[in-house]
Amino acid sequence: MAARFFLGFLILLLHSIISCGVYEDQVGLADWHQRYIGKTKHAVFHSHKTGRKRVVVSTEENVIASLDLRTGDIFWRHVLGENDPVNQVDISLGKYVITLSSEGSVLRAWNLPDGQLIWESVLQFSAPSRSLLHVPTKFGLERESVVFVFGGGWLHAISSIDGEKIWKKELYTEGLDIQQVFQQDDSDSLYAVGFLDSLQFVAYHISVKNGEVLEESKKSFASGFYGSMLLVSRDILVALDASRSSIVSIKFSRGSVSFHQTYISDIVPEVAGIVEIVPSKLSGLFTLKTDASLVLFRFNSIGELVVENTFSHPTILSDSISITEGHQVFAVMQHAETKVHIAVRFVNDLTSEALKETIELHPQRGNVQKVFINNYVKTDRSYGFRALLVMEDHSLLLVQQGKIVWSREDGLASVVDSTTSELPVEKDGVSVAKVEHSLFEWLKGHLLKLKETLMLATPDDIAAIQEMRLKSSEKTKMTRDHNGFRKLIIVLTKAGKVFALHTGDGRVVWSLLLRSLRISEGCECPSVLKLSQWQVPHHRAMVESPSVLVLAKCGPDFLQSGVFSIIDSYTGKLRSSQKLPHSLLQVIPLPFTDSTEQRLHLVIDSNFEAHLYPRTPDSIDIFLREISNIYWYAVDYIEGIMKGYSFNGKCKADMEDQYCFNSKELWSIIFPAHSEKLAIIATRKMNEVVHTQAKVIADQDVMYKYISKSLIFVATISPKAAGEIGSVTPEEAWLIAYLIDAVTGRILHRVIHQGAQGPVNAVVSENWVVYHYFNLRAHRYEMSVIEIYDQSRADNKDVLKLVLGKHNLTSPISLYSRPEVVVKSQSYFFTHSVKVMTVTTTAKGITSKQLLIGTIADQVLALDKRYLDPRRTASPTQSEKEEGIIPLTDTLPIIPQSYVTHSLQVEGIRGIVTIPAKLESTTLVFAYGVDLFFTRIAPSRTYDSLTEDFNYALLLITIVALVAAILVTWVLSEKKELRDRWK
């Protein structure tokens, strides 16, 4: 009986361990997916009709989306892709969303309720120009079904019903910049106005029926125009003159154009500095942005310019909307500390306010950048207003009745860098009640699971089990776990905001908008954002919290000085922030930490001088001890030059600064400009762990992997083939792959792939590199693998020598020795095109590797590295089969179950990050793009732990049953023996 039990248990155990892929009920257990849209550029409300109230937005991430006005949820969303930015968006016929994208060359109509594409029209394009969309708004007329599009130098009239082009007219001459397309009072004619060489005002009067130019009027303005013009009322446009000192009002009516110049200093004497016209639609009003304030102007009845109001910064105005016939309103947002005052005012009468509200904003959202307003009829028949606010951190808020109805953290759609941080160690002293409670819950859960295993569970029970799995409090705890699954993912967004996401459920634990990177603090466009671990305390983990370093600069210019901020990883508090006295070209985290476990960083400035951080005597001691072994390299992508450097004494510019070091050029590689263009450089991850250098191959032989942290992979392509796939013949296209040692500048391997074209993606790990490109000859994508082995250690095979210690395995290696390497490579066809590629990392590097491929469909595919083994042969021998070599095929298999993202899509995928868990078998995977996705995978299955689903209750019951059975049989046998004795 016991044996049968044991056997049954054994079989059960085996079955519980073997599980491949993800089952339906496992979705959401370890993974989470968040959908975002990015920073809103345009918003169009659709709330007049009955039914679901919605707002259609287009964003800087090239997304168009329809959001629920009540909750902020996404009804539908389309990511148009990197090369198709949305220029304009509007609603036509009350049911179609019209979008103009790709610099005015693609016009699309989407069905408003469900986001289906109704039609798409590709427009003629002759030269880049502004892209303008004009949708006539008058209801009930026939012409309403026509939309007018200006883009690429052409004016098109397009039927909004089927996208058919009714007429087109080229309005392109050299230097002409058409800036406005509009209709006057819904007449049968259309105006297209612009500047010619910024000197001449040009107005085309065009028939709506056939696109015929009825009239063309031109007039020169001697001092020239600056920037763009703005339509103020039906026949008045305003612009700035070239010196930006006066406002030019352009009055035009059939055939006649007149200019009227007003000096700004005459009407607003206090204005000084640079002024700018704010591009807004305020029907009769316009605003001028000065250094100190926002000035609102109006043309009075006799056509003179008068100042209506002056707002101090930061103030944001919305476009005007009409609520009733002749009544137009607009919103004014004014900041006061953390509060925002919202006032809705009438255009005609600025003194009366239709609405006045004050809302409290989270300080980490920054200032309001854009506001869109919408009106609705309240229950008491008066007008109410709701405002959609786009904040400095790219988040989106809806404000109604003085409250924030919903908010969306859309800054997370533009993650630029990420790192991880461990959670705090669990403190002792958990209350008994809690333990009892959790014990009860635990038992209950396992009883339910037991029922499920024994197929006794009702559908309600199954639902309860699923809920229990998904809402396990275990995975969202704010403390470190034994397996290392719970961590904080710290991400940095384009807006300069740092978020900490919990790996359990993806919630935002804290967020911090860096003050020094805010636009309102004078940082126009933060760039070269880099996030790095600054301090990871191990010795004092209980009392100290880790911190991260954010390095950035304001503006793309090389000479801009950087900003250096340190943030506490647990609380999100800014520990310190300083403006660097030098520029910021490159940041190198060094593999050393000082006595307080702060990581040493080198910041290279534009003079190739290195600055050491943290600036402590301790760090300089450590650095000087290692200085002769520190090398770095720089790449000039444009010129195609790579240069290697070492350090050579103190800075020449500042001899006093002992944290500044001069660089000495050691090597250079110059790619000939006529035949090679740098495409990609890939390096190994600095924190990658390699378990063993030796690789035992089939015939009991040993190969030694060439493992060097300084190994870099460089791919160049022929300059002609830098364009789209298919733009060149195979003879003109090639790809050259290099393996270069970054310390000595040695080319370890160089190989040409004829007929290959980019885009190239590559990943380097251990001693191998895998790269992906397009093969023009085979008309297919291809993946190649190069493995590099060290021959200098190859003779260490004698066991006796190893035992006696007569080997060179422990002697230090110098990269300056002549390399003795052998290279094995192989190419395979791969069906998908690839957006990003990375490799799994585990804690000890024992687990076999998988490549994680971000496919064109925005999914993450896991591909076993075994398929990309250069030693695969068509018919492997028995010993090779035992080693695990798969027979050679020309194509890499795509197994549907190996999609890590299962049914989800990480729209616009830009990066995949792998983080080792403490459990050797498991890797955490974080993929980001417009969406965020997190999961954990086990490339060789979870061989080192029982699955979470493991039924402990069953095990317990089995043991109890066994013990009971033993007792019973013992008693029985005792009795039997007694009986026998009595016989």
Next chain:
Amino acid sequence: MKHTKPVFYFLFVALIFSCSSLGFQSDELVIDDEEFGIEGGRATDPVHAIPTSTPASRRRVDLDSSSDSKSVQFTLEHAFGDSTYSPAGTFTARLKTWSHGGKTLTKLRFSRNGLTDAEKDAFKRLLEEDNFYTIRVPSNVLNPPGKGYILSSVPARCIPRESLDEHFVIHTDGVDILALNYGSAGSCQYPRPLKFPKKWSFNSYTVMKNSEQARRTPTFTEELLAAETGEEEALKAPERSFWSKYWMYLIPLGLIVMNAITQAMNLPEEQQPAGQSASQAPQPIAQRATNSAARRR
């Protein structure tokens, strides 16, 4: 037109011949992809280094346009630590012009200038400081320095052995030099001990590396069907023996069988004693009977 055809054929044949002769010519260069020129310390006359052999001239007679070769020279310059660059030697190579317009460098020869006393002292200082010895060549051979100089450095202590042994690998692409890998001829120890050479002359090994073509991706058109069906198998782990497949069942089975056997072995033994007891049974009963009888008594 009719005349052109024989001419064309002739050219074609000549081309084939020339190609084969070229193939032969470049055998040592293209297939080996490298050439060693071991030069002594003294500068040799570069003219001697250029073999003006007859096959080359004959080839030129065979076809004028398809290939042409002339010799080019470019200088190697060196610097000691932070010093300025000074000429250190001359590379001489044959420039081959191909019929399709491409140019390649072949037959690389190198002649090192001898070290002057000042240079010797500078080198000694480098050795003592454990500093870098840097060399450079122009990135374009025909119009130096092209886009700039190609640099390469090595810690000076890596070079001295018996004499100063150096090893050049020059990566070229046509007439452009991509990279120069420079270092000791053998291994370089770490930490680097201070060691002076016995002979203050350079012993140079030069290798020129051209492009290496990647293998074509294997395509199995006829095996495609087989591969498709075989893919399933390929996905599975390699075939295992009966034992390795079913050991987990076999061991418990073996245990059970063994258990059963031992039981079966025990059973007769037990039965025997049981039989004995059966045969002996009357005795105790008898004894008991006697006892009881005795008790009764």
